[in-house]
Structures are given as C-alpha cells and as structure tokens.
Amino acid sequence: xxxxxxxxxxxxxxxxxxxxxxxxxxxxxxxxxxxxxxxxxxxxxxxxxxxxxxxxxxxxxxxxxxxxxxxxxxxxxxxxxxxxxxxxxxxxxxxxxxxxxxxxxxxxxxxxxxxxxxxxxxxxxxxxxxxxxxxxxxxxxxxxxxxxxxxxxxxxxxxxxxxxxxxxxxxxxxxxxxxxxxxxxxxxxxxxxxxxxxxxxxxxxxxxxxxxxxxxxxxxxxxxxxxxxxxxxxxxxxxxxxxxxxxxxxxxxxxxxxxxxxxxxxxxxxxxxxxxxxxxx
Amino acid sequence: xxxxxxxxxxxxxxxxxxxxxxxxxxxxxxxxxxxxxxxxxxxxxxxxxxxxxxxxxxxxxxxxxxxxxxxxxxxxxxxxxxxxxxxxxxxxxxxxxxxxxxxxxxxxxxxxxxxxxxxxxxxxxxxxxxxxxxxxxxxxxxxxxxxxxxxxxxxxxxxxxxxxxxxxxxxxxxxxxxxxxxxxxxxxxxxxxxxxxxxxxxxxxxxxxxxxxxxxxxxxxxxxxxxxxxxxxxxxxxxxxxxxxxxxxxxxxxxxxxxxxxxxxxxxxxxxxxxxxxxxxxxxxxxxxxxxxxxxxxxxxxxxxxxxxxxxxxxxxxxxxxxxxxxxxxxxxxxxxxxxxxxxxxxxxxxxxxxxxxxxxxxxxxxxxxxxxxxxxxxxxxxxxxxxxxxxxxxxxxxxxxxxxxxxxxxxxxxxxxxxxxxxxxxxxxxxxxxxxxxxxxxxxxxxxxxxxxxxxxxxxxxxxxxxxxxxxxxxxxxxxxxxxxxxxxxxxxxxxxxxxxxxxxxxxxxxxxxxx
Numbered sequence: 107x108x109x110x111x112x113x114x115x116x117x118x119x120x121x122x123x124x125x126x127x128x129x130x131x132x133x134x135x136x137x138x139x140x141x142x143x144x145x146x147x148x149x150x151x152x153x154x155x156x157x158x159x160x161x162x163x164x165x166x167x168x169x170x171x172x173x174x175x176x177x178x179x180x181x182x183x184x185x186x187x188x189x190x191x192x193x194x195x196x197x198x199x200x201x202x203x204x205x206x207x208x209x210x211x212x213x214x215x216x217x218x219x220x221x222x223x224x225x226x227x228x229x230x231x232x233x234x235x236x237x238x239x240x241x242x243x244x245x246x247x248x249x250x251x252x253x254x255x256x257x258x259x260x261x262x263x264x265x266x267x268x269x270x271x272x273x274x275x276x277x278x279x280x281x282x283x284x285x286x287x288x289x290x291x292x293x294x295x296x297x298x299x300x301x302x303x304x305x306x307x308x309x310x311x312x313x314x315x316x317x318x319x320x321x322x323x324x325x326x327x328x329x330x331x332x333x334x335x336x337x338x339x340x341x342x343x344x345x346x347x348x349x350x351x352x353x354x355x356x357x358x359x360x361x362x363x364x365x366x367x368x369x370x371x372x373x374x375x376x377x378x379x380x381x382x383x384x385x386x387x
Numbered sequence: 388x389x390x391x392x393x394x395x396x397x398x399x400x401x402x403x404x405x406x407x408x409x410x411x412x413x414x415x416x417x418x419x420x421x422x423x424x425x426x427x428x429x430x431x432x433x434x435x436x437x438x439x440x441x442x443x444x445x446x447x448x449x450x451x452x453x454x455x456x457x458x459x460x461x462x463x464x465x466x467x468x469x470x471x472x473x474x475x476x477x478x479x480x481x482x483x484x485x486x487x488x489x490x491x492x493x494x495x496x497x498x499x500x501x502x503x504x505x506x507x508x509x510x511x512x513x514x515x516x517x518x519x520x521x522x523x524x525x526x527x528x529x530x531x532x533x534x535x536x537x538x539x540x541x542x543x544x545x546x547x548x549x550x551x552x553x554x555x556x557x558x559x560x561x562x563x564x565x566x567x568x569x570x571x572x573x574x575x576x577x578x579x580x581x582x583x584x585x586x587x588x589x590x591x592x593x594x595x596x597x598x599x600x601x602x603x604x605x606x607x608x609x610x611x612x613x614x615x616x617x618x619x620x621x622x623x624x625x626x627x628x629x630x631x632x633x634x635x636x637x638x639x640x641x642x643x644x645x646x647x648x649x650x651x652x653x654x655x656x657x658x659x660x661x662x663x664x665x666x667x668x669x670x671x672x673x674x675x676x677x678x679x680x681x682x683x684x685x686x687x688x689x690x691x692x693x694x695x696x697x698x699x700x701x702x703x704x705x706x707x708x709x710x711x712x713x714x715x716x717x718x719x720x721x722x723x724x725x726x727x728x729x730x731x732x733x734x735x736x737x738x739x740x741x742x743x744x745x746x747x748x749x750x751x752x753x754x755x756x757x758x759x760x761x762x763x764x765x766x767x768x769x770x771x772x773x774x775x776x777x778x779x780x781x782x783x784x785x786x787x788x789x790x791x792x793x794x795x796x797x798x799x800x801x802x803x804x805x806x807x808x809x810x811x812x813x814x815x816x817x818x819x820x821x822x823x824x825x826x827x828x829x830x831x832x833x834x835x836x837x838x839x840x841x842x843x844x845x846x847x848x849x850x851x852x853x854x855x856x857x858x859x860x861x862x863x864x865x866x867x868x869x870x871x872x873x874x875x876x877x878x879x880x881x882x883x884x885x886x887x888x889x890x891x892x893x894x895x896x897x898x899x900x901x902x903x904x
Contacts, residue, residue, distance in 0.1 A: 195506055222508030232503030235596050236521045245517070246507055279596060
C-alpha cells in the first residue's frame with residue numbers, strides 16, 4: 107500500500123501561471139488521521155466486475171480501504187463510482203470477483219445484517235418524509251430493537267453532534283428543514299447506530315456553495331473525532347482533496363489512479379490534470 | 388302524492404333499503420381491500436405478475452354490471468341471487484382501483500427513499516410497514532375512495548339480482564313511472580356516495596405530509612362518518628333486511644320451503660305475489676326473490692336459487708329456446724313445455740288465462756286524429772316518426788328487425804334503444820311516436836296510449852304461465868290448477884294499473900284478487 111503516513115500531510119497547490127500564488131490548501135482537515143495498522147483492511151475489492159445485461163459497468167476493481175481512512179471515489183457521472191459504493195453494502199452484487207467487508211465476502215453474510223453495520227448517506231439525506239427528524243435519526247435503533255428511552259437520548263446526542271439543537275429540530279419534518287439541515291440529519295442517522303463504516307453518495311452535491319463548505323468542514327471534524335472509516339463518492343475535486351485521505355479516480359468503470367491528495371496533485375495523468383485545472387483557475 | 392307525503396309513508400322502507408345499500412357497499416369494499424391490498428403489494432415485489440393481474444382487474448371493470456351479475460348466478464358457492472352475489476360482483480369491480488393504486492402508490496415512492504430504507508438494513512416487511520405503506524397511504528386511500536363511490540352507484544344495479552338496496556326504489560320507480568320512488572332512491576344513493584367520499588377524503592388527506600396540523604381533526608371527521616354509517620347500517624341487526632340474510636332461513640324448518648321468483652316488472656311481481664300468497668295459505672314457507680332483471684329468473688331456476696317464477700310462452704320459446712317465432716298459441720305452449728322438460732328439467736304450469744303480447748303503441752290523440760287502428764294503417768304515415776324500443780325488443784328475433792320487415796316500416800331515423808319503462812313516458816311526452824309495450828300494461832290506459840292491432844299476426848303469443856323446477860312440480864300442482872285460466876287480460880291490466888297508476892303495493896293487489904277468486 108502507498109505510504110499512508112503521508113495521507114494527512116497538509117500541502118498546497120500553486121497557480122501554474124502565477125508562481126507563488128496559492129490557490130488551494132489541502133490536507134488540513136484530515137491531518138490528524140493516523141493509520142496505525144497498515145494491514146487492517148475493512149473493505150477489500152478483489153478483481154471485481156459488474157455488468158447489467160451484458161453491459162459492463164465495472165471491470166477489474168482491486169481496492170483496499172484501511173480502517174480509519176476516508177477514501178474518496180472521484181469521477182464523472184457514469185464512471186462507476188456509485189456502483190462501486192453500492193457493492194460494499196450489497197445494494198448490488200458483483201458479477202465477477204468478490205467484495206469483502208471485515209474480511210468476509212458480502213455474499214457470505216446476511217445482507218440485512220451487513221447493512222445494519224454500515225451507515226449510508228445519500229444526496230438530500232434519503233430521509234423519510236413521513237417521519238420527524240428524531241424518528242428518522244432513531245429508526246436504525248428502532249430496527250435494532252433498542253428501548254425508547256435509550257433511543258431518545260442517543261438521538262438527542264446525535265442531533266447535537268451534527269449541530270441541530272434537539273429542542274428546535276427533533277419534532278420537525280424533513281420538508282420543514284433546509285437542504286443543509288436535512289443533510290446533517292442524514293449524517294446523524296448514518297452514525298446513530300455507531301457503525302464502523304460510513305458510505306456517502308455525493309451527500310453535499312445538492313447544496314449551495316457556502317452550506318457545502320460548512321458541512322464539509324463539519325463532516326471532516328466528525329469523522330476525525332469518531333475515527334470512522336468512510337467511503338465518499340463525489341465528482342468535486344475540491345471536496346475530494348479536502349476530505350480524502352486517499353483518492354481513487356475512476357474512468358469508464360476502472361480505477362485509473364489511487365493515491366493521496368498530494369500524489370494526485372502531482373499526477374501527470376491527463377484526467378487528473380483535467381480535474382486539477384478546474385481548481386487552478 | 389307529494390314527495391313529502393311519500394317519504395312520510397315510506398320512510399321505514401327507505402331506511403331499510405339505505406341500510407342494505409350501506410352493508411352491500413361496505414362488505415364489498417372490505418373484500419376488495421382484503422384481496423386487493425396484498426395483491427397490489429405482491430405486484431410491486433413480483434413485477435412480472437402486473438400485466439396478468441391488472442389485466443384481469445381491468446377486464447372485470449369493463450364487464451357491464453348486469454352482465455357480471457348474470458355471469459355469477461350459475462357459479463357454485465359465490466353465485467346465486469341476492470346480496471351475496473352483489474357483494475362479490477361489487478368487490479370484483481372495486482378490485483381494480485384498489486390494486487392499481489396500491490401498485491402506483493408504492494412504485495411512485497422516490498427510489499432514493501427506498502434505497503435509503505434498504506441500505507439501512509430494513510427487511511422487506513419492515514420496509515413495507517414503516518416506509519412504503521405509510522408513504523403510499525394517500526394514493527391507496529384514493530383508490531379505496533374511488534372503489535366505494537363506484538360501488539355505491541353499481542350497487543343500485545344489484546337490485547336486479549334481488550340484492551335489495553336503493554336500486555330497488557330506482558327500478559320500481561322506472562317501472563311504475565313514479566318520480567317519488569326514483570327521486571328517493573337516486574337522492575339517497577347520491578347522498579351516500581357524497582358522505583363516503585367526504586369521509587374517505589378526510590382520512591386520505593390526514594395522511595398528506597404537508598397537512599399534518601389538521602391530521603387528527605380530519606381523522607375524527609372521516610372515521611366518525613364511516614363509523615356512523617356502519618352503526619346506522621347494523622344497529623338492531625339485519626332483521627328487517629329483505630335479502631342480505633334472507634337465505635339464512637328464519638322460517639320454521641318443519642314447513643316445506645318454496646322460493647318464488649319474479650321478473651323485474653309489475654305484472655310478474657303481481658303474479659308471483661298471487662302464487663306466493665296461495666302457497667302461504669296452503670302452509671308452505673315462502674321466500675320471495677322478486678324483481679330479477681333480464682333472463683336472471685331462468686338462470687336462477689337452473690341454478691336452484693329459486694323454485695318457480697311467472698314466464699310467457701312466447702318469451703320462453705323465442706328468447707330462451709331460441710326458436711323462430713310461430714303464431715299458434717297452442718303450438719307454442721306445447722313445444723315450449725316439451726323442450727323445457729327435455730332440455731332443462733323444468734315444468735310449465737297450465738296457462739293462466741291471459742296473454743301479454745307485444746303491443747305496438749302510439750299516443751291516443753294521434754290515433755284519433757289520423758284514424759289509425761292497425762299497425763298496417765300506421766306504416767304510410769310513420770316515415771318521420773321517432774321510434775323507441777326496450778333493449779329486449781331491439782335484440783330478439785320476434786322484435787324490431789322482424790317486425791319492421793314484416794310490416795315494411797322504414798323509419799327515417801334509427802329507433803332509440805332505451806329502458807322499456809322509459810319508452811312509455813317518452814311516448815306520452817311526445818319524445819317518441821311509436822313504441823312496443825306490453826298489452827296488459829296498466830299505463831296504456833293511464834297515459835292515454837293506443838294499441839295498434841297486429842293485423843298481420845306477426846307477434847307470437849305470450850301466454851302467461853309459471854315455470855317450476857321438476858322437484859317442486861308436485862307440491863305446486865294444486866296452486867297451478869287453481870290458477871288455470873283464472874286471470875283474464877282485463878283483470879291483469881286492472882291489477883297492473885292499480886300498482887303502476889295508483890301506486891298500490893303488489894302485495895295488496897294480489898291479496899285483493901285472491902279474496903274474490
């Protein structure tokens with residue numbers, strides 16, 4: 107595996123046309139992540155392929171996610187990054203190779219059990235519109251059969267964690283919240299059952315720039331504080347650089363680059379350069 | 388009689404019919420939901436079933452209601468006549484909106500929400516219970532609401548299979564040319580439909596996420612109305628109901644039970660009532676299954692749902708045996724009796740003494756002004772006339788096509804095909820100029836109509852008889868003998884007029900005839 111000690115090292119991107127001008131600074135948010143056990147693989151893809159009715163969507167995916175890191179799957183729409191994510195909690199099943207979570211093939215364990223141990227956040231949070239904020243967040247605990255009192259206190263704790271005061275927000279319905287608040291709720295719900303692993307599918311994609319920036323910072327803080335492992339799908343390089351301890355760049359169903367943000371910044375790969383140019387304005 | 392007087396005199400019956408109506412609608416809806424909801428859920432899981440199941444439900448709904456009732460009668464267990472058949476037919480009608488809206492409601496949920504539910508580790512039943520059904524509830528409830536409103540309407544037609552309900556008033560009103568009956572039946576069923584619509588609309592909206600503030604108020608209103616309607620329908624039991632429980636047999640088991648049926652027009656009801664009262668006089672337990680539409684009495688006889696009903700030889704000969712019309716009354720009677728015995732195992736009673744032939748009718752003033760006496764007289768002046776006939780007359784061999792050919796009628800306009808009882812009113816009102824009625828109809832004199840003579844003897848004779856199942860022939864024999872040639876055409880017309888014109892009960896008119904004969 108690539109030296110993960112570098113993962114958290116802050117670095118800067120310079121403006122290529124104006125030497126010395128810093129256009130972006132990355133690696134600060136996850137500077138604290140220490141990958142102590144290099145071989146503690148929580149997720150492993152072994153020659154994974156996925157095809158629907160003969161149409162290849164993923165091919166030859168080999169990938170390991172180490173406990174505690176935030177791996178970003180970066181790429182254009184249709185490159186296969188969301189498909190890769192859904193293979194982890196078995197929303198879809200590989201047609202070639204195998205996906206291992208905690209050392210066991212996802213097909214060898216009960217799908218419901220597997221999913222209950224993994225937090226999942228979608229764009230707009232994937233909240234249930236007929237349930238209040240508190241009911242939404244508490245649902246994974248309810249499914250796990252926890253008693254009402256412990257659910258209530260845990261929900262309040264989670265709402266605090268994502269900066270939504272329980273007194274004001276617990277009884278509100280999703281349509282009574284802003285996009286950013288809904289997204290916070292989605293994160294709270296994904297974390298409520300204390301899973302080791304978080305999967306996020308473009309969670310901040312639909313938010314305005316300022317809200318997005320605030321949530322990215324907060325997400326980085328939460329992941330850092332709780333020491334969770336996260337796989338994060340985005341098409342936004344800035345977000346990838348900011349949050350990822352490593353970036354997997356995908357193109358046409360394959361991983362074309364895998365490395366730290368710093369390596370990414372130095373990559374000569376045309377697609378990586380094209381992405382970097384979107385930041386280096 | 389003013390409408391108010393009518394209501395004052397008949398409110399007990401009106402309430403009983405309304406209660407029957409509610410019970411039929413609620414039972415059928417309950418069946419439709421009990422079957423349709425799980426089926427709808429299944430279709431969202433096994434999508435390949437959608438086409439066949441929705442296709443079936445679609446077809447059920449396109450079958451005309453009276454045809455569906457007719458198709459159900461000969462079926463074992465679910466068929467027969469009375470409220471049970473009506474409930475099943477209505478449930479089949481209500482199935483489509485329930486299934487379709489369950490499928491639409493569940494499949495219409497944002498895929499992201501379903502994905503979130505699955506990814507959270509919900510089992511299929513948890514996802515259904517916690518997410519899909521609550522979110523689909525407004526759409527599913529719309530389906531149920533549509534089903535109920537359709538049922539309230541279609542249930543009026545169910546009166547044709549002896550199911551009771553408000554349709555009884557509507558059919559009777561059409562037949563007897565009585566607006567009070569029509570209005571009472573129609574207004575009461577319209578009110579029921581509105582009440583159900585209001586109640587279910589409130590319940591449906593209480594599930595709408597944007598209207599949570601009013602949720603409890605809406606539920607109280609909705610559930611309250613439905614609760615009040617069901618309480619109204621069942622309080623005090625079903626004792627007064629004619630049909631819902633009539634087959635449960637409260638009659639003493641020691642006496643032999645005879646089920647007397649009738650067709651859905653006045654004369655048939657009076658004849659059936661005369662026989663029923665005679666049999667009661669002889670000590671039999673009589674169950675009345677009156678006002679069966681179309682050829683349902685014949686089907687019911689074959690299905691053992693009734694034992695005996697009044698029929699006409701001409702109808703039996705042409706419409707049921709499908710023979711070509713002949714004009715000799717004795718030949719028709721003889722051939723019909725033989726064929727009935729051989730083909731169906733049914734027995735004909737001796738002729739009752741009168742014939743109810745097709746009567747070609749025009750307005751009395753027209754007949755007098757133009758001195759028209761026979762059908763042939765009318766042919767030359769009839770080109771510009773608007774003819775109107777009942778469905779029966781339009782479709783049968785001895786009906787319109789043969790009649791027009793035999794006399795050489797060439798109407799400029801296509802005859803209107805409409806309900807028989809409505810043609811009388813339309814003729815009297817000048818909307819129609821010539822119709823085919825029944826020669827014994829009391830309305831002929833009541834509405835000043837004139838019967839043109841069948842000078843070419845085109846129409847086969849329609850002698851009145853009873854048709855009975857062979858097993859009951861022996862016990863019915865004394866009554867049949869007593870009725871042999873006992874009723875003249877004049878008497879029959881008078882009795883019809885008593886009911887249709889003077890709005891008296893067939894029961895009374897029949898009892899009166901029995902007193903003097």
